[in-house]
Amino acid sequence: MTSTEQTSHKILSDKAALIPSFLKTKGLFNQHIASFNYFVDVEIKNIVKANDKITSDANPVFYLKYNDINVGMPSSEEGFNIINEKITPHECRLRDMTYCAPIYVNVEYTRGNQRVVSKNIVIGRMPIMLRSSRCVLSKLSTEEEMAHASECPYDPGGYFVVRGSEKVVLMHEQISRNRIMINRNSKKELICEVLSTSQDRKSKTYIIGKKGRYYLKHNQLADDIPVVIIFKAMGYESDHLIATTVGIEEEYIAAIGPTIDECALLNIISRADAIKYLIPRIRRKTFGSIGVRVSQEHDVLDFLSNSMICHILSPEGNMKMKAIYIGLMIRRLIQAEKGICDADDRDFYGNKRIELAGSLLALLFEDLFKRLIFCFFKIFNACSEKIFTDNF
Structure with a gap:
């Protein structure tokens, strides 16, 4: 047995000696x-x-x-x-x-x-x-x-x-919440997902890739929405700012480019255009804010602020941190697609929590x-x- 193996064995035996003391104090x-x-x-x-x-x-x-x-x-x-x-x-x-x-x-x-x-x-x-x-x-x-x-x-x-x-x-074992995970869907395609949990809401947000373009998927959305439209609806009207939120390296700017072009083809330039595009694609809630009637534009802003990635707060309507988080999700998905990082293992205990x-x-x-x-x-x-x- 080498000295390294002896040291490792000694450390394990020392840890084993702590178990009775832990059970005696904690139970x-x-x-x-x-x-x-x-x-x-x-x-x-x-x-x-x-x-x-x-x-x-x-x-x-x-x-x-x-x-x-x-x-x-x-x-x-x-x-x-x-x-x-x-x-x-x-x-x-x-x-x-x-x-x-x-x-x-x-x-x-x-x-x-x-x-x-x-x-x-x-x-x-x-x-x-x-x-x-x-x-x-x-x-x-x-x-x-x-x-x-x-x-x-x-x-x-x-x-x-x-x-x-x-x-x-x-x-119960549960997948870790409020954490970016790279997985594969039923079609073996790479997706980025976050199970968000706040005190009053729970939701799942996905970033998926289709033919070189990136979309945001959410159960409150009737369709998959190009991520650039989501950025513009949050106040990021500059294409350059959107691209650099994903990454300043050339490979990330090139990857997000087709999605920016798709947004331009849809003639969505300003925040107002993006909100108008989202209004018919938001599923209005049956209840939630009980008894309060709101406008369709308010529904879109409520979705962006409180439902989408709900564990990231938007104080006074400022969605900067939420936009940065979505940019990080897109970046992680691009890295997985290019082989820079691997997909997450759902069975790994570090990706789980015990309820x-x-x-x-x-x-x-x-x-x-x-x-x-x-x-x-x-x-x-x-x-x-x-x-x-x-x-x-």
Whole structure:
């Protein structure tokens, strides 16, 4: 064995000695509990803040706004308006119940010309992870207290009790978000894609090459749009500026040249021309900004600012950073096509992220909360069109 191999073997053995210490301090389940705690303390508030206001098309004066949200302590409904606030996981196991807690919201809305504030309104219930910050066991520190609650002091928690059965939310592998990836599509063609995630939006943006020209693809676009038109719609009206955003080297300028020529053939010179070109090609959203009617031009600007590569912010409509990012995507795709760099391996663990229980529950809660908002929106519109003897 060479000296290098001996050194490498020693380093590995030293690292192996750290594993028992790591498990003793961190444990195997603490990451699940920390993920759930972050969800109920931080993420759930951010989700509500991003979707906090509902207005009505039929009555522009009316609105409903969520001011705050919090998850209470575990309880059970024993009967009509009878709440048992001293429920324990052991009792839920014995009685085939779900160990869950109410979700409270503070809302503000208009009733006629008055502003009304209501607090601690229950909009649902949420299963609570054992040993999390919302669990009654988190306040028990001694073995005697745990034994009094009929719980094992060595139980690490990190699971749920649903209808009397213990359930675990498994970790999920997901492709890394907000990261440029070079892959091949079903036709084995190279494409550049980014899975963008912000607090209130999620979207996938693609840069694809067709016959030497480059296009942007997005699920909110009816057609693939030449990237130069996207640049012009963001305020980059100079062809030279667009080309140098991709790269100042001759090979990149030559690669983007045919796309610039295509834009010229379409007679798109200014930002106004580009926005006009995009208006019929934008799919108008069914809902999102609930109850707000906007112009078609606003739809285009909203797509460019908030939907396309949504993790890159556009403060006050300044899309410079977003344009630079698209230029980088085109540059990476050109490099892959010319063999300067390889396509990314989807199975490489560095290109993945592990989604824990808190992240997965956040996705589920966001979907259900948006559905609740949309149901309210339809009800408000239906009620506003009727004639009432009193304000609703």
